[in-house]
Amino acid sequence: MEVGPGAGNTLTAMKGTREFMSGAASDTLGYEQDYLGPLLRFQRGRTANIDVVNRTDDPITAHWHGMHVPGHLDGGPQLAFDPGRTWSPELPVDHPAATLWYHSHVHGRTADQVYRGLAGMIIIDDPDAVDPLPRDYGTNDFPLIVQDRNFDRSGRMSYDPGMMDRMQGFRGTEMLVNGAIRPTLTVPAGLVRLRLLNASNARMYDFSFNDGRQFHQVASDGGLLPAPIAMNGLRLAPAERAEIVVNFTDRSAVRLVSRNVSSGGMMGGGGMMNGGGKMGSGSDDAPFEIMSFDVGDAAETGPATLPASLPSDLPDLGAPVRTRDFTLNVHTGSMMGGMFNNLIGRDGQIMGINGESYDMGSIDLAVPMGETELWRINADMMVHPFHVHGTSFQVVTMGGRAVDPARIGMKDVVLVDGPTEILVRFDKRAEKETPFMYHCHILEHEDAGMMGQFTVG
Ligand code: C2O
Numbered sequence: 399m400e401v402g403p404g405a406g407n408t409l410t411a412m413k414g415t416r417e418f419m420s421g422a423a424s425d426t427l428g429y430e431q432d433y434l435g436p437l438l439r440f441q442r443g444r445t446a447n448i449d450v451v452n453r454t455d456d457p458i459t460a461h462w463h464g465m466h467v468p469g470h471l472d473g474g475p476q477l478a479f480d481p482g483r484t485w486s487p488e489l490p491v492d493h494p495a496a497t498l499w500y501h502s503h504v505h506g507r508t509a510d511q512v513y514r515g516l517a518g519m520i521i522i523d524d525p526d527a528v529d530p531l532p533r534d535y536g537t538n539d540f541p542l543i544v545q546d547r548n549f550d551r552s553g554r555m556s557y558d559p560g561m562m563d564r565m566q567g568f569r570g571t572e573m574l575v576n577g578a579i580r581p582t583l584t585v586p587a588g589l590v591r592l593r594l595l596n597a598s599n600a601r602m603y604d605f606s607f608n609d610g611r612q613f614h615q616v617a618s619d620g621g622l623l624p625a626p627i628a629m630n631g632l633r634l635a636p637a638e639r640a641e642i643v644v645n646f647t648d649r650s651a652v653r654l655v656s657r658n659v660s661s662g663g664m665m666g667g668g669g670m671m672n673g674g675g676k677m678g679s680g681s682d683d684a685p686f687e688i689m690s691f692d693v694g695d696a697a698e699t700g701p702a703t704l705p706a707s708l709p710s711d712l713p714d715l716g717a718p719v720r721t722r723d724f725t726l727n728v729h730t731g732s733m734m735g736g737m738f739n740n741l742i743g744r745d746g747q748i749m750g751i752n753g754e755s756y757d758m759g760s761i762d763l764a765v766p767m768g769e770t771e772l773w774r775i776n777a778d779m780m781v782h783p784f785h786v787h788g789t790s791f792q793v794v795t796m797g798g799r800a801v802d803p804a805r806i807g808m809k810d811v812v813l814v815d816g817p818t819e820i821l822v823r824f825d826k827r828a829e830k831e832t833p834f835m836y837h838c839h840i841l842e843h844e845d846a847g848m849m850g851q852f853t854v855g
């Protein structure tokens with residue numbers, strides 16, 4: 399199992415084919431390769447110069463998800479560029495050590511392009527901070543890009559979302575890790591760091607190991623936690639990351655598995671779809687397999703034990719100077735199969751935020767730079783992973799309950815499952831030509847208009 403090693407500074411988006419299943423070539427997209435992209439490794443304090451070349455048939459972008467860069471470098475929808483063109487951002491790397499990712503972000507095409515392969519992982523290293531965890535890439539430190547995909551009867555990867563998939567988000571029936579179906583990874587008999595990225599369009603995971611073993615979460619979206627947290631299971635919504643450390647010294651071969659996670663009932667008590675109530679609430683289904691681990695020789699490098707505390711970077715954001723409210727909506731007209739077209743949003747988009755579908759030409763908010771704000775997020779009917787560009791935020795409440803920031807860390811995606819509050823502050827500018835986005839990271843919802851945009855200045 400591999401992910402391409404660190405890239406040079408050209409990132410060419412291209413068409414390819416890959417035999418996920420032997421004998422069946424699937425049409426795919428990738429950066430520098432047939433599917434997904436190379437790991438990009440950036441150093442804090444440096445500038446990363448990248449030439450993104452478009453050799454696909456459609457406009458693309460390269461959005462650096464989680465990086466704190468100004469709007470004109472962010473790779474949002476306004477920065478889409480055509481086939482044959484090159485985009486050359488110079489990215490100042492001003493971010494603590496963390497696991498981030500990149501993906502295309504063309505409005506209305508993000509779900510399709512990411513599904514076909516336009517995504518990859520970013521690791522930020524901080525030369526001025528001691529990382530006391532396993533950190534030999536490919537030896538005891540591994541990226542795990544987790545995705546679910548569908549395959550047709552001939553074994554080709556397929557994506558053809560119907561109305562229900564647009565409503566609920568598209569879920570596949572087969573698991574891919576780093577572009578391979580349920581691969582096996584050989585790890586040393588010691589502590590191993592796994593950088594989990596949920597790069598699925600819509601599926602949530604409740605990760606665990608088939609033997610129920612304990613592991614420790616050491617980082618979330620924005621970087622290290624103040625201390626490792628022991629757990630047996632970890633939930634990751636689309637676009638979330640978590641770094642975990644697993645102890646393989648007992649040498650038993652184990653599997654990474656997940657349970658099915660419900661994304662909530664679209665129809666509340668209405669009962670029009672799937673009998674109403676919670677959708678896909680087969681949460682007591684048997685766990686499904688994601689990948690397996692073989693244990694090799696004793697680890698030669700890396701720490702033998704986990705440190706009690708970690709060099710995390712949790713800023714004190716202070717008290718908010720203002721509050722904003724966001725409600726993630728499914729436009730009710732769309733549920734009747736378009737019977738009430740007046741209730742469907744702009745350009746036939748079926749989802750929105752605060753009643754409005756995404757409009758590339760209009761700015762929803764102007765946020766002053768450097769001021770802490772409280773954002774209160776609510777959702778109709780379903781749970782949605784809410785993502786904000788340009789910064790990392792602190793979660794204050796989830797599902798109406800206060801949470802401990804030390805256990806959550808700095809985030810750029812939060813699962814909105816009941817009333818959710820976050821503290822945000824921006825220190826990167828975004829002009830109206832290239833604003834920052836906030837959106838649901840179920841990619842079918844984002845493409846259907848559950849997105850807004852804002853300036854920072
Ligand atoms: Cu992962 Cu707006 O992006």
Ligand code: CU
Nearest residue numbers: 462463464787
């Ligand atoms: Cu993003």
Ligand code: CU
Nearest residue numbers: 782838840843
């Ligand atoms: Cu959503």
